[in-house]
Amino acid sequence: MRHNYGKIRVVLYGAGTFLVLLSLWQIAAMTSNSEIGFPTPVAVIGRFFHMLSNKVGSYTIWGHTLWSLSRVVIGYLLACVLGVVLGLTMGWFPYVKALFKPVFDLLRPIAPLAWIPLAILWFGIGEKYKYFLIFIAAFVPFTLNSYAGAVRVDRQLIGAARMLGASHSQVFFRIVVPSAVPSIFSGAQVALSNAWMTMLAAEMVRSSEGIGWLIIAGQGINDMTQMIAGMLAIGIVGFLLANGMRLLERRCLVWNNQGK
Amino acid sequence: MKKKSKLKFQIISIISLIAFFAIWQLLTDVYRVIPSTMLPSPVKVLQTIGMKWSVKKPDGSTLPQHILASLQVSGLGFCLGAVIGVPLGVIMAWWEKADLSLKPVFDFVRTIPPIAWIPIMIVLLGIGVVAKASIVFLSAFIPCVINSYTGIKATKTVHIWVAQTFGGSKTRTLFKVAIPTALPYIFTGLKVSLNSSWGALVAAEMLGSASGLGYMIQMGRLLSRADLIVVGMIVIGIIGTILSAFLDSLEKIVVKGEVR
Amino acid sequence: MKKKAAAVLMAAITAAAASLGTVTALAAEEEPVTIRVATLAQQLSLPMYYISEQGWDVENGFKLEITTFSQGTGINEALGSGLVDVCTIGAAGVNSCCIYDAVYLFSHEDSAAGQQVMVRNDSPIAQEKGYLEDYPELLGSPETIKDATILLPMGTGSQINVDTYLDRFGLTEDDVTLVNMDTAPAYQAFVSGEGDMAHTCYPTADEYDPEQYTVAFSMNTVGLPYYDNIIASRSFFEDEKNHDALVALCVQLLRTAETFKDDTVLMDTMMAWYELNGQTVDRDKIEHQVLERPFFTYEDLSSIDATASFKIMAEFYATIGNITEEDLEHVFANMDDTIISEALSVYAETYL
Structure with a gap:
């Protein structure tokens, strides 16, 4: 009963703030005399639902979202595989660390968005440069967190395994890799939001479909409503992605949470 | 050995x-x-750095002018983020009603990457320093809020009880007990925030600029000058490293003793 | 014995190879040469679309494969990485010839109309008209222009336009602030009160409310010829077997220009081209824009120096330091006139 009441309170307060903010926006938009009509929230939400079933450019909003997601997925998975492998091996094998860490540290501070011009020069303006940028954006947190996970392994565990006669590589696969998983997951979370943001930037620079395109196309024709409806779509998908990731983490790391 | x-x-x-x-x-x-149109040699990069130190051509400003413009935008955005973000996080964590009403809005806003705000920022705030700093602010304030929020929540309930038993008011307890406990967290938040402010720079300067490092690399692309692009990327990387090293040492001075 | 067998074998192989050779040669004659063309969703690429729509390419021994880009910069990069053979491009073509060693074939359209810079009616710049005797239509004076903030897409023809304007008043880029913005965002920023002047072009140019904004100058009033160009990649141009196809393409471009003298055909094609690229436009609204930017016909190209615009742009890039003096020579060397002169004579023989 009490629990239920708590939940209702959460919803009420949340919805209340949203309502207050939206009404402020509505009033501001209605009274604004800017030459470029700033749309009301009602108009934006109306347009958003309109775009769910009507095409903007060549796709509905579903199609655009799928395009954007497919770009993120490709770059992200690539970064996941390479980043985790590089991070774990750097964390465990001193030779690998000595060889790759300096170069990695050299390139790491360059923000993903700063790669945009070079990526376009290298890969042209098709799909490949988008994959590359998303890869860069996700690769750094994956590598860093896998590395940190591998370095922070409980030394006692390793000592115990050694005593029992485990080889260096056995220790790596049986102890280091599993105990780095929670750290990798928090890296995956950061990587996902980085990838999502970079995808948007890449699409805004050049694309003919995707959510980033929706915004830029709206800008091109002075259509503020389309721009903000596009932002709404970005917010919703980003929200779902982040929470989906958290859910996955909770599922996969049941053993880890129980310990706490 | x-x-x-x-x-x-x-x-x-x-x-x-x-x-x-x-x-x-x-x-x-x-x-x-x-080919040098895709990647200039390290020697060429050094030459370009030397040349750009005092020459305005071909992108309109010298390298120090670009750096100054960028530092101004990022610095202002970061300060705004810290000044607004940290108190917001503290308030949300300390007063339940604030938490209930503001958290959902915050959770939604943070899923929209700063770059998506660019098109409406033009209409809302124009293209001046403030508009660009606002783009930086949007990415800088998030880690500030999250970390101060987590820091305050991490205060041990026992400590709060003790404070209240000795007659500390809610506000007094906040300043005497909770905030000192949260300080290391807040500092980590500021560090992350500084990094993301610098990373959002390129996005902010997509807003329409006349100088700045992000502008410089965009001009490099428009003029097909790969050397300008690489110089810009390197300078962005170096300054990013210097900034985080600076905050690291500051942290050691301010947060004495135990970190986390 | 062995020798004889070897000789027979050799003969057989030679014969087989020879016959194979003729087969491929025959195939080459029948297969049209594919030309990968980079286009923009704008008027300058319209002839390419029309040629391919009418089937004039296959009729004349080549096949167009059209890819549409959003910006000239992107076309440059595609040309540089070998993704396209021929492109329709504006001022950015200078970069193609300079950096990617591409070949300028000819200019096919006068696109100066609509390339203009707006000021607010209450701006001091708008109060000064006729300061320069030679250019009576320009607004402004050195005092009023100095320290102005101008919004424009840098690195394009717009920058040349602005620089020429400044130059007419004895000013340089250092006297003003140039802010890099595409024309649509520049419009939004300008009407929201940012900047003193904003560069624009069609279709955004028509968005400006004439009650509040005036044209300070345009490419026409500063006396800047601005043509769009046909450019080929170096590798495609140098391959002998593409020569005839390139000439044929240019002939068909001339033929299209002649056809486009009929306003209705031109407008119908333009509407179809916009629609194909997912742009909804109002026909009545854009009609004047389209008609103000004519394509060069046989007569035009025989009477005017169509290379002037490209040369001015290249020289301009050299003066502001985008390219070096050495590069400039390189660009001039990459301006070919053999293809177009051959095309002009073929056109005269076939269609006149």
């Missing part, structure tokens, strides 16, 4: 770095496998 192996790895690291630059130079200037 241990010293010796440490030295060995250091040597490998140095060789690896040298090899990185040597291969880069060989691929570009010496064997011309990669």
Whole structure:
């Protein structure tokens, strides 16, 4: 009963703030005399639902979202595989660390968005440069967190395994890799939001479909409503992605949470 | 024995770095496998840095002018983020009603990457320093809020009880107990925030600029000058590193003793 | 014995190889040469679309494969990485010839109309008209222009336009602030009160409310010829077997220009081209824009110096330091006139 009441309170307060903010926006938009009509929230939400079933450019909003997601997925998975492998091996094998860490540290501070011009020069303006940028954006947190996970392994565990006669590589696969998983997951979370943001930037620079395109196309024709409806779509998908990731983490790391 | 192996790895690291630059130079200037329009050689990059130090052509400003413009935008955005973000996080964590009403809005806003705000920022705030700093602010305030929120929530309930038993009011307890406890967290938040402010710079300068490092690399692309692009990326990387090193040392001074 | 067998074998192989050779040669004659063309969703690429729509390409021994880009910069990069053979491009073509060693074939359209810079009616710049005797239509004076903030897409023809304007008043880029923005965002920023002047072009140019904004100058009033160009990649141009196809393409471009003298055909094609690229436009609204930017016909190209615009742009890039003096020579060397002169004579023989 009490629990239920708590939940209702959460919803009420949340919805209340949203309502207050939206009404402020509505009033501001209605009274604004800017030459470029700033749309009301009602108009934006109306347009958003309109775009769910009507095409903007060549796709509905579903199609655009799928395009954007497919770009993120490709770059992200690539970064996941390479980043985790590089991070774990750097964390465990001193030779690998000595060889790759300096170069990695050299390139790491360059923000993903700063790669945009070079990526376009290298890969042209098709799909490949988008994959590359998303890869860069996700690769750094994956590598860093896998590395940190591998370095922070409980030394006692390793000592115990050694005593029992485990080889260096056995220790790596049986102890280091599993105990780095929670750290990798928090890296995956950061990587996902980085990838999502970079995808948007890449699409805004050049694309003919995707959510980033929706915004830029709206800008091109002075259509503020389309721009903000596009932002709404970005917010919703980003929200779902982040929470989906958290859910996955909770599922996969049941053993880890129980310990706490 | 241990010293010796440490030295060995250091040597490998140095060789690896040298090899990185040597291969880069060989691929570009010496064997011309990669055309200079796609990747300038390290030597060419150094020359361009030397040239850009005092020459305005071809992008309109010298390198120090670009750096100054960028630092101004990022600095202002970061300060706004810290000044608004930290108190917001503290308030949300300390007063339940604030938490209930503001958290959902915050959770939604943070899923929209700053770059998506650019098109409406033009209409809302124009293209001046404030508009650009606002783009930076949007990415800087998020880690500030999250970390101060987590920091305050991490205060041990027992400590609060003790404070209240001795007659501390809610506000007094906040300032005397909770905030000092949260300080290390807040500092981590500021560090992350500084990094993201610098990373959002390129996005902010997509807003329409006349100078700045992000502008410089965009001009490099428009003029097909790969050397300008690489110089911009390197300077962005170096300044990012300097900034985080600076905050690291500041943290050591301010947050004495235990960190987390 | 062995020798004889070897000789027979050799003969057989030679014969087989020879016959194979003729087969491929025959195939080459029948297969039209594919030309990968980079286009923009704008008027300058319209002839390419029309040629391919009418089937004039296959009729004349080549096949167009059209890819549409959003910006000239992107076309440059595609040309540089070998993704396209021929492109329709504006001022950015200078970069193609300079950096990617591409070949300028000819200019096919006068696109100066609509390339203009707006000021607010109450701006001091708008109060000064006729300061320069030679250019009576320009607004402004050195005092009023100095320290102005101008919004424009940098690195394009717009920058040349602005620089020429400044130059007419004895000013340089250092006297003003140039802010890099595409024309649509520049419009939004300008009407929201940012900047003193904003560069624009069609279709955004028509968005400006004439009650509040005036044209300070345009490419026409500063006396800047601005043509769009046909450019080929170096590798495609140098391959002998593409020569005839390139000439044929240019002939068909001339033929299209002649056809486009009929306003209705031109407008119908333009509407179809916009629609194909997912742009909804109002026909009545854009009609004047389209008609103000004519394509060069046989007569035009025989009477005017169509290379002037490209040369001015290249020289301009050299003066502001985008390209070096050495590069400039390189650009001039990459301006070919053999293809177009051959095309002009073929056109005269076939269609006149």
